[in-house]
Amino acid sequence: MVDATQIFAEIDLDDDGYISVAELKEYLDRTRPVSNAVSSRYFGLLDKNKDDQISFEEFEESYLAGR
Numbered sequence: 001m002v003d004a005t006q007i008f009a010e011i012d013l014d015d016d017g018y019i020s021v022a023e024l025k026e027y028l029d030r031t032r033p034v035s036n037a038v039s040s041r042y043f044g045l046l047d048k049n050k051d052d053q054i055s056f057e058e059f060e061e062s063y064l065a066g067r
Helices: 004-011 022-030 035-045 056-065
Strands: none
Touching: 004 022, 004 035, 004 056, 022 035
16 A cells, blocks of 8 residues: 555655645646646645645645545
8 A cells, every 4th residue: 555655755756855836747647637727726735834845744634634
């Protein structure tokens, strides 16, 4: 079973510990192509503190909520 750590690492292409809008868009496009508007909206939902990056904690909270 894939966990939040594995998925986060797969999305965080530059391995800086955060997911950018571009990284999320690229990941989503690999699983199912989405528009920029859809990826930006999804990013906004995950970026709880609105600092224009998704931390592992923000990602994990969303991942666990969806389980």
